[in-house]
Amino acid sequence: DVKVTQSSRYLVKRTGEKVFLECVQDMDHENMFWYRQDPGLGLRLIYFSYDVKMKEKGDIPEGYSVSREKKERFSLILESASTNQTSMYLCASRPGGLATYNEQFFGPGTRLTVL
Amino acid sequence: AQKVTQAQTEISVVEKEDVTLDCVYETRDTTYYLFWYKQPPSGELVFLIRRNSFDEQNEISGRYSWNFQKSTSSFNFTITASQVVDSAVYFCALSESNNNDMRFGAGTRLTVKP
Numbered sequence: 001d002v003k004v005t006q007s008s009r010y011l012v013k014r015t016g017e018k019v020f021l022e023c024v025q026d027m028d029h030e031n032m033f034w035y036r037q038d039p040g041l042g043l044r045l046i047y048f049s050y051d052v053k054m055k056e057k058g059d060i061p062e063g064y065s066v067s068r069e070k071k072e073r074f075s076l077i078l079e080s081a082s083t084n085q086t087s088m089y090l091c092a093s094r095p096g097g098l099a100t101y102n103e104q105f106f107g108p109g110t111r112l113t114v115l
Numbered sequence: 116a117q118k119v120t121q122a123q124t125e126i127s128v129v130e131k132e133d134v135t136l137d138c139v140y141e142t143r144d145t146t147y148y149l150f151w152y153k154q155p156p157s158g159e160l161v162f163l164i165r166r167n168s169f170d171e172q173n174e175i176s177g178r179y180s181w182n183f184q185k186s187t188s189s190f191n192f193t194i195t196a197s198q199v200v201d202s203a204v205y206f207c208a209l210s211e212s213n214n215n216d217m218r219f220g221a222g223t224r225l226t227v228k229p
Contacts, residue, residue, distance in 0.1 A: 009158075031215065040124070042206060042221040050215060058216065090160065100210040101148045101167060104217060106160040 003027070004107035006091050012113045019078040021110050023091030031094040032074035033104065034058075034066065036087040043090060049074055050097070081114045088112075117142045119209050121220035128197055129228050136192040136223045138207030144168075146212035149183065149190045154204040154222070166190060197227045 007022035031050050035043040045058030047066040055066050067075045088111050092104040118141040128134045151163040166183050174181045178195045207220045
């Protein structure tokens with residue numbers, strides 16, 4: 001069964017802290033994605049990766065960085081968390097390289113609160 | 116640029132009613148793919164259907180049906196005889212053939228009351 005897991009369902013951090021959100025997929029997918037979900041805005045792409053050590057900026061990369069050292073793992077890093085980064089973060093993976101007709105598989109999400 | 120609009124923010128129906136969720140998209144690409152996802156209260160998005168731009172045939176799967184019309188750039192989703200378990204946020208999404216980015220609409224929150 002296809003599986004995308006995220007390290008935490010809920011996370012509370014303080015302003016200025018460095019935050020790591022981890023995502024692991026067991027499907028050998030080339031592509032992995034990080035989104036944030038906010039009411040009324042849907043899902044917005046932060047970063048994606050199409051291969052190990054490769055990354056591309058999405059619509060809202062400011063304040064975030066990513067790391068993909070292994071194919072199955074894609075980490076989202078908040079270098080210095082701010083209150084406006086309080087959100088639901090969703091990780092997804094997709095097979096097939098540039099086959100954009102394939103659906104994405106999503107993890108359960110991490111609800112991050114920055115105080 | 117690709118764009119997806121779900122104008123209905125929230126819909127509330129009573130069980131057994133039919134309900135249609137609207138989705139309008141914009142793209143300059145001639146080859147593209149449209150998706151619907153369901154996000155139940157647990158949070159994980161679940162894939163429901165994919166349609167490519169060359170296939171305008173409507174699709175029915177049990178109580179779910181999808182109406183794809185290129186002439187109006189719409190890909191609407193109908194639930195027949197809704198059930199409480201259909202309560203969720205539903206997202207429409209667009210993917211272009213030469214763009215790794217999938218664009219999501221803002222989502223429609225459907226509440227089905229018993």
